[in-house]
Amino acid sequence: MLLAIDVGNTNSKFAMIDGDRIVAQWRLRTETKRTADEYAAWVTQLMQLEGFTPKSVKGVILASVVPAVTPHLRRLCEHYFAAKPLVVGDPDCDLGIKVLIDRPAEAGADRLVGVIAGHTKYGGPLITIDFGSATTFDLADKDGNFIGGVFAPGVELTIEAFYLMTARLPRIRVEKPARVIGKNTVANMQSGIFWGYVGLIESLIKRIKTEYGEPMKVIATGGLANVFKDEIGLFDHIEPDLMSLGLMEIWRRNRS
DSSP states (O other): OEEEEEEOSSEEEEEEEETTEEEEEEEEEOOTTOOHHHHHHHHHHHHHHTTOOGGGOOEEEEEESOGGGHHHHHHIIIIISOOOOEETTSTTOOOSSOBOSSOGGGSOHHHHHHHHHHHHHHOSSEEEEEESSEEEEEEEOTTOOEEEEEEEEOHHHHHHHHHHSOSSOOOOOOOOOSOSSOSSHHHHHHHHHHHHHHHHHHHHHHHHHHHHOSOOEEEEESTTHHHHHHHHOOOSEEOTTHHHHHHHHHHHHHHO
């Protein structure tokens, strides 16, 4: 059984993978001060509820965009699962793609894992859109090589900025408003957030495709992908388990 760990800026996902099937998944808020022992107390209890034990884990792969968390997770793997993790970004981890940008070392592990997953399942060229702390657009060519992308502030980050940087605006949920023209403060905010991001996403997809000059598949992931899918209509696929699928593929490439 493979344990795939994906550490994002907001949440971390732990997935148990049997062959090519994801058989269990758990999420935890990312905290830089959480120790290996705290991770172990949490994840082993959840594993037991699903019928697994630490000995069920035969290998671990880790992708992290939060460097301070990585040492704690390395210790978790080595001490509690008796497994040295394969870490995306380490010299001994072969991604099987070229990183064709100005400074390859700057490419985040999550971005590379996402395009590998997208290309493996759907082919290329493609755009993967991840609705996370940032809304990221990452591109792969027809051979699966990473060729760049676009960053925009995440939807939740924008909502939080609304709340923190103003005296009277409340926190709101992301949802489609009944009308574009709002009749109260919350409706005004929901319209600006929802339709503003619809416009941002549509515009960037179209501009990326025009600049690239070839047809491109569009794969969306993240909890908010389903919120926007009907209004945008430009997503070819929504893949909620994109990161876990990418980690599974990288593991396979390094064990072939």
